[in-house]
Amino acid sequence: MSDVMPAVGYRRNLPITDPESLVDAESPVPAPGPNDLLVRVEAVSVNPVDVKLRAGRDPDGELKVLGFDAAGVVVAVGERVTRFAVGDEVYYAGSIGRPGSNARFHAVDEHVVGHKPASLTFAEAAALPLTTITAWEALFDRFALTKQSAGTLLVLGAAGGVGSMAVQLARELTDLTVIGTASRPESREWVTGLGAHRVVDHRDLVDAVRAVAPAGVDYLISPFTAGNIERYAEIVRPGGHIVAIDEPEGLDLLPLKAKSISWHWEFMFTRPLFLPADPAQHQLLEESARMVDAGRLRTTMTIELGPINAENLRRAHGLVEGSSAIGKVVVAGF
CATH class of the missing domain: 3.90.180.10 (Medium-chain alcohol dehydrogenases, catalytic domain)
Known part of the structure; x- marks a missing residue:
């Protein structure tokens, strides 16, 4: 060598x-x-x-x-x-x-x-590897989910790398109802093929999620957090959980307090x-x-x-x- x-x-x-x-x-x-x-x-x-x-x-x-x-x-x-x-x-x-x-x-x-x-x-x-580790740690370390875990999971950017693995792992290893976000026909088809129960358009996030989960979601994975905290506060149930995998500047989490929504960071490194x-x-x-x-x-x-x-x-x-x-x-x- x-x-x-x-x-x-x-x-x-x-x-x-x-x-x-x-x-x-x-x-x-x-x-x-x-x-x-x-x-x-x-x-x-x-x-x-x-x-x-x-x-x-x-x-x-x-x-x-x-x-x-x-x-x-x-x-x-x-x-x-x-x-x-x-x-x-x-x-x-x-x-x-x-x-x-x-x-x-x-x-x-x-x-x-x-x-x-x-x-x-x-x-x-x-x-x-990187996306599998990130999705696995988000689901099972940060959310502490198990095979018996029920409720609803919302995966934003579900056609992306992390989203694609989060959808698959949640379907295989939990009893959650999985909702993915995707906007284009080809990305919606991809997310459906991975096993998501429902696919909604993130461009109208609050109304789209309410249409399929009127009571809100229990868990949310966020790769695109900037500008979305108030929307998350609307669609996550009281006592729910959010994992963020990005790092938006000037993040204000106060809108989550009224519903006692827990915020988690996931950094696979x-x-x-x-x-x-x-x-x-x-x-x-x-x-x-x-x-x-x-x-x-x-x-x-x-x-x-x-x-x-x-x-x-x-x-x-x-x-x-x-x-x-x-x-x-x-x-x-x-």
Whole structure:
């Protein structure tokens, strides 16, 4: 193995239409730490967090490699690794505190890695980790739902990456009535196909939700919170719960107080950053892989580009920035 590898990164905050917004480069092959796997990356997917970091975190001229979702093959393991061996096919979402996965080789802590679903290609698997972890933690850590949980769940942006997984997981692992929001015919069809009981148009959120859930909803997942708190206060039942996965500026939650509505944050990098030895993300990725292979969950990949280079990652970032893509955009192959 060479000491250097191809990687894609950025050195300046530039519009994605600028050829220098993401560039091809060479980077040193990382050495795995004691708990790390060294993975030969075969596919990655792009998430809104990649777009936000590229646009907002200035690397001051140094090469910054982005990328979280990845699927690939283990080529080396650290001395303390117990769950994986060389040759294992894996999928994971990494950590915001480490170099990204948009490179030929990537070092990642085994605590946040799962064995790739055997029934999926690397590209199909790379679509899943970050959004699966986010949706799982929102439902089962933040809302504390169980198989016996009933009531109504509203998933905003249900055709997006997180929404697509939240709908599937809620249908499979709870007894909730699931309502998804989508506006275009193709996105409504996608959300229905994932198992949502009802699909409503977010452009008239209050009236649309009241039409299908006159008493309101018990749980709400919000990827687009800005300007919506007063609407949420109208459609969430007293004592209900909201999970937000975005970070709107100047957020005022006071409209939720009268109904004692609980507010939760979901940030899937909390465990890698603050609880590095917690195996919960490994365990949920393992369970999700079993569910995929049993036909109970499906990949959310809808667009596959390739190979992994700056040109194709710029295309993928552009699609994600447009906020109209259904499911996930994946870039595969070197």
